[in-house]
Amino acid sequence: MPELPExxxxxxxxxxxxxxxxxxxxxxxxxxxVRQPSAEEFCSRLIGQEITGVARRGKxxxxxxNSGNLLIIHLKMxxxxxxxxxSSEPPKYTRAIIRLDKDTNIYFRDPRKLGVMWLVENxxxxxxxxxxxxxxxxxxxxxxxxxLNNRTAPIKALLxxxxxxxxxxxxxxxEALFAAGIHPLRSGKSLSPEEVEYLHHAIRQxxxxxxxxxxxxxDTYIRPGGELGTAHFQxxxxxxxxxxFCPVCGTPIERIPVRNRGSYFCPQCQPLP
Ligand SMILES: [Zn+2]
Numbered sequence: 001m002p003e004l005p006e007x008x009x010x011x012x013x014x015x016x017x018x019x020x021x022x023x024x025x026x027x028x029x030x031x032x033x034v035r036q037p038s039a040e041e042f043c044s045r046l047i048g049q050e051i052t053g054v055a056r057r058g059k060x061x062x063x064x065x066n067s068g069n070l071l072i073i074h075l076k077m078x079x080x081x082x083x084x085x086x087s088s089e090p091p092k093y094t095r096a097i098i099r100l101d102k103d104t105n106i107y108f109r110d111p112r113k114l115g116v117m118w119l120v121e122n123x124x125x126x127x128x129x130x131x132x133x134x135x136x137x138x139x140x141x142x143x144x145x146x147x148l149n150n151r152t153a154p155i156k157a158l159l160x161x162x163x164x165x166x167x168x169x170x171x172x173x174x175e176a177l178f179a180a181g182i183h184p185l186r187s188g189k190s191l192s193p194e195e196v197e198y199l200h201h202a203i204r205q206x207x208x209x210x211x212x213x214x215x216x217x218x219d220t221y222i223r224p225g226g227e228l229g230t231a232h233f234q235x236x237x238x239x240x241x242x243x244x245f246c247p248v249c250g251t252p253i254e255r256i257p258v259r260n261r262g263s264y265f266c267p268q269c270q271p272l273p
Pocket of ligand 1: 246247248249250251266267268269270
């Protein structure tokens with residue numbers, strides 16, 4: 001699933017192709033991709049609008065329009081947004097095409113059909129309950145400590161909870177916990193102030209580095225121009241496929257379920273106290 005670094009890369013790479021462009025047409029190959037309003041109203045309200053900006057909040061992309069409305073997209077498990085021209089064949093599994101002026105198209109490709117679009121007046125209806133952005137200046141070790149206070153849930157589950165912190169999913173949660181030396185099943189409140197500092201640093205360092213590498217092309221993630229990201233080449237434990245050893249101590253990486261998600265960790269470097 002695309003996480004913060006993948007969605008941030010998509011935003012950065014879409015921006016120069018679409019901002020200042022006017023929407024001239026929408027083709028929906030599957031109406032279920034529009035969550036709100038009706039597919040018909042969605043199309044009629046979008047056509048003629050100019051895209052004035054693109055932002056990211058958590059794993060959501062937020063396109064601002066000159067009407068003041070917002071087009072919000074969540075790519076879910078397998079979605080990607082590709083840029084192409086009218087002359088190019090839509091990629092396989094294209095569920096929607098947003099046509100722009102100057103011969104530019106956005107293809108919403110999504111093999112599993114889980115991705116969603118909304119057209120809203122107020123973004124808070126969709127993203128209002130998200131937790132803090134981990135790369136913003138106001139996400140401090142103190143804020144993380146405050147939010148962990150009294151939380152009995154496993155730290156791995158908290159990191160993947162979008163209301164606790166926005167944008168992190170399975171891959172980057174495993175990487176951050178490994179870098180901080182924290183077992184995925186430790187409860188939020190059990191972390192010492194020093195561990196909270198390590199974790200805060202690890203989260204930011206890992207997300208920045210993954211953005212620098214344009215996201216991780218595991219599964220179906222591809223960048224808007226069709227290129228792959230290389231962040232997964234830096235992974236220490238995430239997306240372990242068996243037979244892999246800890247790059248620090250050589251112990252075999254283990255996999256345990258945490259709230260139904262496979263979590264990869266080194267039992268030696270991330271011990272349970
Ligand atoms: Zn180890």
